[in-house]
Amino acid sequence: MSKPFTFATGIYASGDWESASLVPQNVIDVLAKYTSLELNPEGVNVRIDSPELFEYPFLFITGHLPVFFTPRERANLKEYVRRGGFLFVDDHNHDIDGVFHKTMTEELEKLFGKLQKIPNDHRLYRAFFEFPDGPPTTSHELNGWGDNLVHDYLMGIMEGDRIDVLYSNKDYSSEWHVKLTENRDRREVDDPAKIAVNIVVYALTR
């Protein structure tokens, strides 16, 4: 049975899954602005160790703190991706040496194998808006915060060309945690908003 798209945020036992609590409503907002996708007006927070997870084909996980999944969380996430679920993990730290990055990538690689760089000409960057140079830069990167690096690629677990797990070190969570279209410089605001649309559209289409 078809359902409207619901933005699902993953709840995990360790760390701070709730660190970007405004992301769902802002992403839903921008999806409504640009797409005719049938949308659930409200995001859901779903425990990643629960069977409820399988209700949502798109799952967003973020946080700053170290992440150590429980065995049940691991098993559920693995099964979720195996069944075709799309997992998007964003490091809220925008720091490549941060503990979220270290522990989360360790967890993901334990579950799914080595994370790969996603080429910047991947169709993810053409799924709705065009991003000829790959993932848009965030205001944190432009301001030189965190590790003072511009991460010019995203990473993922891929099956051939298809992305099953998308991992971002760019801290889109911070961008999307603020109201995307209010009182922000256009360059800072629009590109991160647009990549959110691309990620969701890519997750839902082939």
Add this chain to the structure above:
Amino acid sequence: MNVLARVRRARTVLLCAVAASAILGAAAIGAGVLALASVADLLVPLPLGARRLMLPAAAAAAAAALLVAGWRGRNARSLGRVALYLEERLPQLRFALATAVEPAVPPSESARQALERAVASVDARGALWPPVARAIAVRAAALAAALFALAAVPVGTLERILDPRPGDVLLRPAPAAADAPVPNRLVPIVVRVEPPRYAGREPFVLEDPATVAALPGSRIEVRGRGASRGSTDSLGASIAPASGGQARDLALRVDGDAWSSAIVMPAEPAILRLKDRAYDRLVVLEPVPDEPPVVSLLAPLRDSTFAEPKGKLDIDVQIQDDIGLARAEIELLYTSGGGERFETKRMIVGRASFDGRREARLRAAIVLDTMGLRPGDVLHVRAVAWDRNDVTGPGKGESETRTIRIRDPSDLRDVNITPAAVAAIDTSILSQRMLIIRAETLLVQKPQLETEEYTRRSVRLSAQQGALRQRVLSIINELENIEGVGFVGHTPTSLVLREAAEEMRVAESELSIAQVPVALVHMRKALALLEKIRDANRYWIRGLLTTTPVEIESVRLTGRDRANVAPRDPRERPEDPRRELLQRLNRAIALLDSDARAAGDSLQLIFAASLTEARDVSETLGQAIEAMQRGEDARAGLIAARRRLERRVDREGTLSSWFGTP
């Protein structure tokens, strides 16, 4: 020579004859048992266990024969019996010999001389030697016959009986080739598996296996025979990953009539294919992974939020490994900071080496007061252990991670921390404990109380229990509901509290009918549940975020940027390898009647694939294949495997789909 000397000499002869015939008879029986076993093994291969019994059985039979012969010849030790033996064969002695050897009364000199003369007048030569020679000859002939039979048995077969060991199937003589001058040299085969050194396990041998299960890194040697019969060019071995991929040829070594090929057990399942002219044979290599250590954090048992960074945190870790542990450590991650700035420090608070033990405990304690923890800080505690695997490892096992948070009152803005009515639970515990004491006192006083007074007091306790239950229900309500939102779901604490409330309800009911002893059981259970919550959570429970709905229709398609809008199809679900396996299994089952050999090969390949794709089916499938190789009907096993594949495929379904064009 006087009479006594003659009888003594006869006794010596008879004793020697008894000994000789006993030894010869025992040897004949022992050799006969071995010969019979050899012939039986020649006709139908005897299992190793049975063959291992043959030599002891032969020895036991020989010993028994020896004992029986000795027992039967025991009379040869007695002079009187020897004399009677001779008398029996020489009736003309008329008991002169027996009388001379064992006189009833001491004879006079004249009587003694008369007896001597009577004995001397009889020719005794034919009485002793012929029966002795006959007895020895019969046993010697039996021994010769048994030895002849043994000599006629092929050397290999005899070796299988005398020195049975795993893998000696190659010693059996090859069957006469009915349709080809050179028989199939892939039957039989023997596989010797030598586990990697770190495992400390003994090598083992398998005969004619369809599957070889061993630790990755084990040395596997496949041996066969018949290399001296025909060209060895047509003999070959190759290995290919079970999941598909390029096959790799293996080197073949020839030594006389024996051929062999060696390989190291890969980390992934593989198919070993042996070839001899038109014959081929598959052996599935099933790596049995060396499991990483299992690390269990016994304490702290749950995540906790501390109101203040005070007290001692005990850490207790249990570690187990299937082969052997190398070392373990307790890791502490201390994260402080907030907003966009977090700092994490890693500390090791306990470390130990185990030198191959399979089970161990590791303990440590952290004094929170001395750590300089501040509100909002987070401690992650976990234990990590490594095994001794130096081939594919070391295997690393990690415990679950416990998160210890220090409550930050200022963080309530972002994170809905529900204080979970600290005082309410605490006072509930006190009240429940007090109620139990009152109920116990009432029971003690019962003999001195009138029935009516006893009932009245019990009913009053029932009312107090009811009031306490209402307080617990209000805490549950507080935990499961958010003001302005309503019910947001159960929490682990609310679920335990519900159990406690249910116990209180039963206690309340029992007290209302003056069943105090029954009520006490439930009151104590309720108290235990309340205490469990206090220990588990330290009262501070992270709540659930509220979500804010978006007014979609008011913002729909108001975006200003142009986009790449085109019709799109929903994302496809990835291929399900189980479904593919199911289809292959169905095809193999359909082949069973028309081409059993092809079906067998297919099933082995499916089995190998199942080791990676559908582990829950492997065992059933493997048993079915083994049954087929024994010539039994494997259909039931195959159908069971099919059902298992079907059930999972049907049950899983897909994730929910969606509609609308993005």
